[in-house]
Amino acid sequence: MLRGISPLLSPTLLETLYRMGHHDEIIFGDAHFPGESCNENIIRADGLRIDDLLDAILPLFVLDHVIEQPVMMMGPLPEDKADPKIAADYQDVHDGYAEIVKKHYPNTAPIAQVDKYDFYDRTRKAFAVVMTGDVRIYANLILAKGVTTW
Numbered sequence: 001m002l003r004g005i006s007p008l009l010s011p012t013l014l015e016t017l018y019r020m021g022h023h024d025e026i027i028f029g030d031a032h033f034p035g036e037s038c039n040e041n042i043i044r045a046d047g048l049r050i051d052d053l054l055d056a057i058l059p060l061f062v063l064d065h066v067i068e069q070p071v072m073m074m075g076p077l078p079e080d081k082a083d084p085k086i087a088a089d090y091q092d093v094h095d096g097y098a099e100i101v102k103k104h105y106p107n108t109a110p111i112a113q114v115d116k117y118d119f120y121d122r123t124r125k126a127f128a129v130v131m132t133g134d135v136r137i138y139a140n141l142i143l144a145k146g147v148t149t150w
Helices: 011-019 050-057 084-104 116-125
Strands: 025-029 042-045 071-074 112-114 128-132 141-144
Touching: 011 042, 025 050, 025 116, 050 084, 050 128, 050 141, 071 084, 071 116, 112 116
Parallel strands: 025 128, 042 128, 071 112
Antiparallel strands: 025 141, 071 141
């Protein structure tokens, strides 16, 4: 273990974050996400929620300032948006992520919403996928890495 680094971050995840270059994307998939079908570089984070990982990662990770929206969520399908329970749950997840991002990067653009199937396409091109134990619907998240400055 290291001081100042959350124990939620495994050695493999830390190494992956370190190895990423600017504009590289990392996916955080919920427990139901088909990460293994979309990307070969899989990191297991079973039992952890994405918001907890996000809060642990952002102090170490520079968000990409070149792209318009460096934090993206999978958007719900139209039929799911019409379901009040799913819509409310999605909003709760979004608001939780937005609060964490704002805490670490107050000037970052609002979280973008990516169509479900576009999200899968981005996953195929992503640097890595972190598979979590998060069971909340549409909790999937993308972070784009920026240039680390001192």
